[in-house]
Amino acid sequence: MKILVPVKRVIDSNVKVRVKSDGSGVDLANVKMSMNPFCEIAVEEAVRIKERGEADEVVAVSIGNAKSQDTLRTALAMGADRAILVKTEEAVEPLAVAKLLKAVVETEKPDIVILGKQAIDDDCNQTGQMLAGLLGVPQGTFASKIELAGDKVRVTREVDGGLETVELSKPAVITTDLRLNEPRYASLPNIMKAKKKPIDETAPETLGVDIAPRLKVISVAEPKAREAGIKVDDVAQLVDKLKNEAGVL
Amino acid sequence: MAVLLLAEHDNEALAPATAKALTAAREFGGDVDILVAGEGCKGVADEAAKLEGVGKVLLAEAPQLANRLAEEMAATIVPLMANYTVLLAPATTTGKNVLPRVAALLDVGQISDIIEVKSPDTFVRPIYAGNALETVQTSDKTVVGTVRTTAFAATGEGGSATVETVTPAGAVALSTFAGSDITVSERPELTSAGIVISGGRGMASGENFTKLIEPIADRLGAAIGASRAAVDSGYMPNDYQVGQTGKVVAPDLYIAVGISGAIQHLAGMKDSKVIVAINKDADAPIFQVADYGLVGDLFTVLPELDTELKKAGYGA
Numbered sequence: 420m421k422i423l424v425p426v427k428r429v430i431d432s433n434v435k436v437r438v439k440s441d442g443s444g445v446d447l448a449n450v451k452m453s454m455n456p457f458c459e460i461a462v463e464e465a466v467r468i469k470e471r472g473e474a475d476e477v478v479a480v481s482i483g484n485a486k487s488q489d490t491l492r493t494a495l496a497m498g499a500d501r502a503i504l505v506k507t508e509e510a511v512e513p514l515a516v517a518k519l520l521k522a523v524v525e526t527e528k529p530d531i532v533i534l535g536k537q538a539i540d541d542d543c544n545q546t547g548q549m550l551a552g553l554l555g556v557p558q559g560t561f562a563s564k565i566e567l568a569g570d571k572v573r574v575t576r577e578v579d580g581g582l583e584t585v586e587l588s589k590p591a592v593i594t595t596d597l598r599l600n601e602p603r604y605a606s607l608p609n610i611m612k613a614k615k616k617p618i619d620e621t622a623p624e625t626l627g628v629d630i631a632p633r634l635k636v637i638s639v640a641e642p643k644a645r646e647a648g649i650k651v652d653d654v655a656q657l658v659d660k661l662k663n664e665a666g667v668l
Numbered sequence: 669m670a671v672l673l674l675a676e677h678d679n680e681a682l683a684p685a686t687a688k689a690l691t692a693a694r695e696f697g698g699d700v701d702i703l704v705a706g707e708g709c710k711g712v713a714d715e716a717a718k719l720e721g722v723g724k725v726l727l728a729e730a731p732q733l734a735n736r737l738a739e740e741m742a743a744t745i746v747p748l749m750a751n752y753t754v755l756l757a758p759a760t761t762t763g764k765n766v767l768p769r770v771a772a773l774l775d776v777g778q779i780s781d782i783i784e785v786k787s788p789d790t791f792v793r794p795i796y797a798g799n800a801l802e803t804v805q806t807s808d809k810t811v812v813g814t815v816r817t818t819a820f821a822a823t824g825e826g827g828s829a830t831v832e833t834v835t836p837a838g839a840v841a842l843s844t845f846a847g848s849d850i851t852v853s854e855r856p857e858l859t860s861a862g863i864v865i866s867g868g869r870g871m872a873s874g875e876n877f878t879k880l881i882e883p884i885a886d887r888l889g890a891a892i893g894a895s896r897a898a899v900d901s902g903y904m905p906n907d908y909q910v911g912q913t914g915k916v917v918a919p920d921l922y923i924a925v926g927i928s929g930a931i932q933h934l935a936g937m938k939d940s941k942v943i944v945a946i947n948k949d950a951d952a953p954i955f956q957v958a959d960y961g962l963v964g965d966l967f968t969v970l971p972e973l974d975t976e977l978k979k980a981g982y983g984a
């Protein structure tokens with residue numbers, strides 16, 4: 420069984436984002452970049468499935484510029500066997516990412532694809548669902564548990580009301596939620612080993628996918644800042660303020 | 669410019685998210701039809717028909733739609749889109765699950781979490797956990813988008829649209845529903861409650877939510893929320909998580925107890941009208957967004973708050 424894991428290089432989740440003063444976007448110059456946290460969870464899950472003996476190969480794939488190599492190396496150090504970089508300098512929207520991933524799936528023929536539910540930069544939460552649609556395969560999104568059962572995959576999903584379980588035929592697309600697992604830190608020996616693992620390179624043109632954007636970014640602005648209010652001395656004052664000043668009680 | 673809005677429901681009742689997304693849908697300036705897809709959900713369609721400004725309600729009923737599986741929903745929605753140029757849904761877990769699949773099948777992008785409709789092709793949406801707001805213009809022939817419901821007031825009742833039965837697509841049977849574990853609560857629903865009281869890692873246990881937060885929530889008729897840390901630690905179920913990757917809330921009053929105020933948490937609550945923070949660390953970032961901050965140990969503050977609210981006449 421083979422698992423494909425798409426991983427995205429994004430701004431590190433601890434970095435305070437700054438909007439550029441000309442309103443053209445956010446400032447990514449010299450900021451720390453990392454693997455998208457939900458993609459780390461996806462890699463971890465794939466590696467655990469392999470470690471349980473339920474998969475033979477884990478392949479990581481990233482779409483992005485040459486720096487996405489670093490993200491792929493992280494996936495390899497966590498335990499992926501090999502990696503594919505779809506190299507492009509363009510910003511690629513979820514639909515185009517899904518189309519590129521579809522092309523990769525068609526040559527790699529994985530049994531399952533595990534993606535993050537959301538990239539923490541664009542906050543789109545779209546790519547996995549789009550890929551499943553394009554492939555005409557089932558989807559198990561926002562997974563907090565994945566069980567392989569013969570030719571089926573059982574996915575427990577985090578939904579607004581609580582949890583829900585679906586059973587998918589294979590091949591299937593799954594996206595990860597926070598509670599699926601806690602990703603490991605790659606050990607130094609594994610980081611060294613990862614340097615020898617292969618990263619194949621391809622490009623959107625080679626895969627025959629049109630990645631022209633459908634959206635034009637008109638502007639990017641800071642949200643209205645919220646001003647810090649006051650500190651109250653005690654509970655009595657708090658209740659009084661909420662009642663008589665704010666009028667929310 | 670005909671708009672189709674996907675209703676959020678559980679076959680029994682129409683969720684308040686629908687009336688809020690309807691407000692966004694009406695800003696496109698065209699007719700808005702609502703699709704109620706499910707099983708045994710005629711009552712939901714009748715409810716939707718009462719909302720103001722609805723052209724008609726499409727009712728699609730089939731066993732395979734009972735749990736709104738994405739594969740089945742998409743199969744039914746895609747052919748309907750021959751008559752519409754806009755497809756919207758509230759950004760619930762159902763909307764987020766179904767709409768991107770439909771968008772891909774229509775070969776169009778999706779605009780996630782619309783907070784403002786500037787014009788029928790231009791929208792504002794938050795990115796980077798709400799630290800930036802992006803205005804985007806789409807060139808797609810069909811607009812597919814999810815609506816962040818906290819950004820729109822609910823459309824009221826007063827309409828009397830017709831309910832039209834549509835034939836759902838045949839079952840694609842790629843996935844099956846195998847059960848659910850839905851949190852049952854008498855309290856108001858988190859995303860539409862007027863008051864929300866949330867606990868974080870500082871609560872130290874689930875029992876402390878029961879002992880210290882619940883009485884106050886009961887007094888105020890408030891919903892209960894939690895930080896990711898509180899959910900990860902098993903204090904509260906996943907559906908209580910407020911934040912960038914959990915639920916987005918904007919109540920009149922949000923009380924954050926033992927929550928530090930990480931950007932991912934703020935992303936889910938900083939549009940609340942009034943924010944109260946209770947935290948023993950005077951430097952906790954949550955105080956930077958709080959209208960009223962109380963520095964103190966929650967284990968003494970919460971019982972005091974309960975007593976004070978009782979004195980002021982809230983609850984029994």
Ligand SMILES: Cc1cc2nc3c(=O)[nH]c(=O)nc-3n(C[C@H](O)[C@H](O)[C@H](O)COP(=O)(O)OP(=O)(O)OC[C@H]3O[C@@H](n4cnc5c(N)ncnc54)[C@H](O)[C@@H]3O)c2cc1C
Pocket residue numbers: 432456457539867868869870871894895896897898909910911912913914915925926927928929930931932933936946947948949952964965966967
């Ligand atoms: C990809 C990603 C997505 C995320 N999504 C979310 C999300 O959707 N929602 C979310 O909430 N987080 C999210 N997070 C996590 C977020 O970064 C923080 O880790 C989390 O919000 C911290 O929760 P907390 O404030 O409860 O815990 P902590 O940061 O540990 O804060 C606990 C606070 O409690 C206070 N405290 C402790 N004891 C007491 C006491 N006795 N009395 C009073 N105060 C006390 C402390 O002073 C401290 O400020 C996400 C993170 C990542 C990487």
Ligand SMILES: Nc1ncnc2c1ncn2[C@@H]1O[C@H](COP(=O)(O)O)[C@@H](O)[C@H]1O
Pocket residue numbers: 425426427428455457458461480481482483511513516533534535536537538539541542543544545546547
């Ligand atoms: N450029 C990319 N390269 C590889 N995977 C991606 C890329 N963009 C998105 N993905 C995958 O899709 C998931 C959801 O992203 P999004 O739909 O943009 O929120 C991510 O967690 C990744 O698994």
